[in-house]
Amino acid sequence: AAVEVSEKDKIIHNIMTQYLPRDVDSILKQIVNHVEYTLARTKYNFDEQHAYQATAYSVRDRLIESWNDTQQYFTEKDVKRVYYLSMEFLMGRYLNNALLNLGIESQYQGALKKLGFDLDEVEHQERDPGLGNGGLGRLAACFMDSLATINYPAWGYGIRYKYGMFEQRISKEGYQIEIPDYWLTAGNPWEIERLDVKYPVRFYGEIKHNGKHYEWQGGEVVTAIAYDSPIPGYDTYNTLNLRLWSATPASEFDLDSFSRGDYYSAVASKEAAEKISSVLYPNDATEAGKELRLKQQHFFVSATLQDVVRRFKKKDRPLTELHTKVAIQLNDTHPTIGIAELMRIFMDHESMGWSAAWATTTKVFSYTNHTVLPEALERWSVDLVEKLLPRHMQIIYEINRRHLEEVVKKYPGDGDKLMRMSIIEEGFPKMVRMAVLAVVGSHHVNGVAAIHSGLVKSRLFPDFYKEQPDKFLNMTNGVTPRRWMQSANPALSEVISRWLETDEWVSNYELCRGLEQFVDSADMQREFREAKRTNKKRVAERIKKEFGVEVSTDAMFDIQVKRIHEYKRQLMNVLSIICRYNAIKRMTPAEKEECVPRVCIIGGKAAAGYVIAKHIIRLINGVSKVVNNDKDVGDLLKVFFMTNYNVTLAEDIIPANDISQHISTAGMEASGTSNMKFVMNGGLIIGTMDGANIEIREEIGNDNMFIFGLLEEEIDRARNELKYGGYQHTDSRLQEAMKQIEANKYCGKDVSEPLLKNLQPYNDYYLVTRDFSSYMDAQARVDEEYKNQTSWVKKTITSVARMGKFSSDRTIREYGEQIWNLEATPFVPSSVAYKTV
Numbered sequence: 001a002a003v004e005v006s007e008k009d010k011i012i013h014n015i016m017t018q019y020l021p022r023d024v025d026s027i028l029k030q031i032v033n034h035v036e037y038t039l040a041r042t043k044y045n046f047d048e049q050h051a052y053q054a055t056a057y058s059v060r061d062r063l064i065e066s067w068n069d070t071q072q073y074f075t076e077k078d079v080k081r082v083y084y085l086s087m088e089f090l091m092g093r094y095l096n097n098a099l100l101n102l103g104i105e106s107q108y109q110g111a112l113k114k115l116g117f118d119l120d121e122v123e124h125q126e127r128d129p130g131l132g133n134g135g136l137g138r139l140a141a142c143f144m145d146s147l148a149t150i151n152y153p154a155w156g157y158g159i160r161y162k163y164g165m166f167e168q169r170i171s172k173e174g175y176q177i178e179i180p181d182y183w184l185t186a187g188n189p190w191e192i193e194r195l196d197v198k199y200p201v202r203f204y205g206e207i208k209h210n211g212k213h214y215e216w217q218g219g220e221v222v223t224a225i226a227y228d229s230p231i232p233g234y235d236t237y238n239t240l241n242l243r244l245w246s247a248t249p250a251s252e253f254d255l256d257s258f259s260r261g262d263y264y265s266a267v268a269s270k271e272a273a274e275k276i277s278s279v280l281y282p283n284d285a286t287e288a289g290k291e292l293r294l295k296q297q298h299f300f301v302s303a304t305l306q307d308v309v310r311r312f313k314k315k316d317r318p319l320t321e322l323h324t325k326v327a328i329q330l331n332d333t334h335p336t337i338g339i340a341e342l343m344r345i346f347m348d349h350e351s352m353g354w355s356a357a358w359a360t361t362t363k364v365f366s367y368t369n370h371t372v373l374p375e376a377l378e379r380w381s382v383d384l385v386e387k388l389l390p391r392h393m394q395i396i397y398e399i400n401r402r403h404l405e406e407v408v409k410k411y412p413g414d415g416d417k418l419m420r421m422s423i424i425e426e427g428f429p430k431m432v433r434m435a436v437l438a439v440v441g442s443h444h445v446n447g448v449a450a451i452h453s454g455l456v457k458s459r460l461f462p463d464f465y466k467e468q469p470d471k472f473l474n475m476t477n478g479v480t481p482r483r484w485m486q487s488a489n490p491a492l493s494e495v496i497s498r499w500l501e502t503d504e505w506v507s508n509y510e511l512c513r514g515l516e517q518f519v520d521s522a523d524m525q526r527e528f529r530e531a532k533r534t535n536k537k538r539v540a541e542r543i544k545k546e547f548g549v550e551v552s553t554d555a556m557f558d559i560q561v562k563r564i565h566e567y568k569r570q571l572m573n574v575l576s577i578i579c580r581y582n583a584i585k586r587m588t589p590a591e592k593e594e595c596v597p598r599v600c601i602i603g604g605k606a607a608a609g610y611v612i613a614k615h616i617i618r619l620i621n622g623v624s625k626v627v628n629n630d631k632d633v634g635d636l637l638k639v640f641f642m643t644n645y646n647v648t649l650a651e652d653i654i655p656a657n658d659i660s661q662h663i664s665t666a667g668m669e670a671s672g673t674s675n676m677k678f679v680m681n682g683g684l685i686i687g688t689m690d691g692a693n694i695e696i697r698e699e700i701g702n703d704n705m706f707i708f709g710l711l712e713e714e715i716d717r718a719r720n721e722l723k724y725g726g727y728q729h730t731d732s733r734l735q736e737a738m739k740q741i742e743a744n745k746y747c748g749k750d751v752s753e754p755l756l757k758n759l760q761p762y763n764d765y766y767l768v769t770r771d772f773s774s775y776m777d778a779q780a781r782v783d784e785e786y787k788n789q790t791s792w793v794k795k796t797i798t799s800v801a802r803m804g805k806f807s808s809d810r811t812i813r814e815y816g817e818q819i820w821n822l823e824a825t826p827f828v829p830s831s832v833a834y835k836t837v
């Protein structure tokens with residue numbers, strides 16, 4: 001059908017006959033234009049930082065074109081959208097990712113070269129926005145990339161923190177120091193401030209009934225302002241939106257305080273509003289229960305739901321059909337208050353009755369669980385929720401009453417079951433269990449790896465699983481090959497593309513299976529090794545610069561980078577490094593000849609209040625100092641703690657790994673995602689049967705992994721044996737290492753005493769001493785196999801070829817098909833009005 005085109009559209013079309021041209025000279029002009037008109041700098045003299053800013057603005061311009069077209073297209077087609085609600089989006093740097101996704105890296109390289117800049121150096125000017133803690137936030141970022149690439153209609157929603165994840169420094173003595181991360185100092189060229197997109201969000205206050213429905217009044221109101229960043233997909237015109245909310249004072253001033261002459265305190269109370277989006281809670285997997293965090297949650301969820309409902313209502317149709325156009329994914333329990341908030345909007349603002357409101361709500365939400373650690377399951381005291389969100393507390397009570405009524409009907413007299421299934425935990429104080437609210441209010445609940453999804457059913461929610469088995473699914477995590485291979489590892493990516501004779505594997509990882517047929521080719525083996533050497537050389541230079549220590553690229557690069565947490569067992573890694581050091585000290589020259597040199601790299605942040613985790617960092621730094629300065633050891637062992645691990649550092653060092661460590665106590669790491677990145681970058685894994693390690697092993701084969709340790713089903717028993725005296729380790733190497741720590745060889749007793757205490761049988765909850773011998777055996781196998789470089793590189797080729805399952809494209813397709821019911825909707829140019837003139 002012909003599209004109606006207005007006179008105004010025709011005029012615009014005639015001026016804007018084509019989109020931003022992509023040739024080198026046009027790009028050069030676009031960059032210089034931004035230097036002059038956006039940055040207001042002289043075009044004859046600008047530095048690398050301004051070159052970065054201007055380049056970023058020029059790339060953003062292109063993204064705005066495709067972003068507008070995509071959004072208009074989705075609206076015209078009236079597609080169903082998914083909204084990914086997450087407290088964290090750990091996006092990493094934008095520029096290189098955008099250039100690769102748009103396929104214009106070489107043109108930008110050319111344009112910047114003409115201006116006297118190196119694209120690589122310009123890219124290094126960008127600050128890494130750290131709006132997340134670790135795996136959960138990075139997963140959200142990988143998902144955005146895959147959603148765009150697959151052409152799913154999707155938006156991300158979160159918080160625009162002023163301060164992201166703290167910057168980690170290490171003191172002279174080896175302790176962690178936290179520095180605030182004010183990442184906006186030089187502005188953020190990727191975002192668009194939408195001063196016109198804003199919503200009021202209320203806290204505290206009272207509930208009134210006006211005869212028809214409840215009204216929530218009084219209290220404090222803040223305004224949420226939208227900041228949008230375009231998300232390009234790979235090799236597609238589709239561009240999605242990440243909308244982050246920032247808190248500002250509500251515009252209605254409290255006239256009372258002004259008329260009382262209380263000018264300063266009235267202004268001050270407005271300032272307090274901004275606190276809400278001020279800082280990311282630096283916790284990975286420990287729940288803090290702080291009022292400000294619940295405020296943050298309600299703040300971004302309320303603004304998001306108002307935005308979603310407004311968008312839906314633009315087309316005239318009943319809100320009971322919301323689920324036909326809207327799917328909302330809860331990234332962990334953090335946005336779960338949204339279930340009560342949507343009910344409130346439906347009933348108090350849209351005059352829906354309870355049944356209709358509940359039926360629709362439960363068709364909209366689905367919930368991803370990311371951890372079974374009891375200390376990480378969010379619970380809010382009833383008192384706090386009642387004070388901060390009185391109407392939501394009422395609604396939660398009513399949800400619970402109706403839910404428990406069903407339970408009683410089916411299981412009369414089973415008080416225990418009722419207690420277990422209740423949203424409210426009866427105790428002193430009474431608590432709201434957010435995970436139970438999420439399960440009751442969602443149509444699907446998923447874990448993030450097969451073993452974890454099993455534990456979600458068997459340990460966390462067995463009663464719910466029994467009632468509704470089909471509600472519970474597994475969605476094994478994945479990572480985007482765009483950022484984690486193509487962008488982070490150009491050397492290896494080129495080799496892969498050359499042998500496959502295509503670069504389509506970047507958005508269709510399964511094509512890498514084609515590498516396997518060449519695994520015996522000496523040429524391919526050489527090229528894989530050369531790519532590895534290139535990456536190791538870069539990291540070796542970095543080490544030289546930061547630590548002043550030379551390391552050989554012939555040494556095995558052994559890497560463990562992730563948040564510091566007892567369950568991830570960095571302590572076990574350091575203990576084994578101490579044992580290796582002791583063994584080297586005892587070696588004869590002939591034995592040293594046979595010994596495989598290792599460079600051990602450990603990195604990661606400890607939550608500021610997590611004392612033991614900080615002690616572990618101090619111990620690593622102590623061991624590093626002793627080992628690296630010991631002349632007897634020479635090149636055979638070097639140990640480095642890499643400061644301030646973040647996405648950018650990960651992109652630099654993951655491609656350099658020969659082996660990486662994923663050694664959590666079985667059953668405790670829900671999935672892990674760096675394990676996937678390390679293997680995709682041509683390394684092997686030493687790890688436990690935990691999280692996604694298990695599925696990686698299934699895909700790449702047991703021969704290509706170094707697996708050790710107890711199985712999940714053996715853990716409870718082993719813990720009891722340790723605790724009640726049936727078991728004590730007898731590993732003399734471990735005894736020696738612990739004695740040295742006790743003698744304060746590596747750190748003072750402020751650190752060594754609490755660490756050793758945690759290794760006592762009755763305290764060793766994470767089973768470090770129990771898994772230790774098995775771990776050392778696996779390490780010995782690693783050393784042995786590394787001696788045969790040909791068989792090693794063959795293992796890495798086979799592994800890279802077989803990792804297709806762990807592309808986040810596969811993960812997102814599963815969510816799209818099994819949970820969200822979405823259709824891929826690639827933009828078709830002819831459908832946009834002004835393009836058809």
Ligand code: 73E
Pocket residue numbers: 133135136139283284285286370371376448477669670671672673691
């Ligand atoms: O195993 C990882 C998982 O790969 C898990 O620990 C992590 O999520 C990753 C992605 O699925 C995770 N983070 C949190 N819980 N699980 C968490 C909890 C509270 C605050 C911030 C993050």
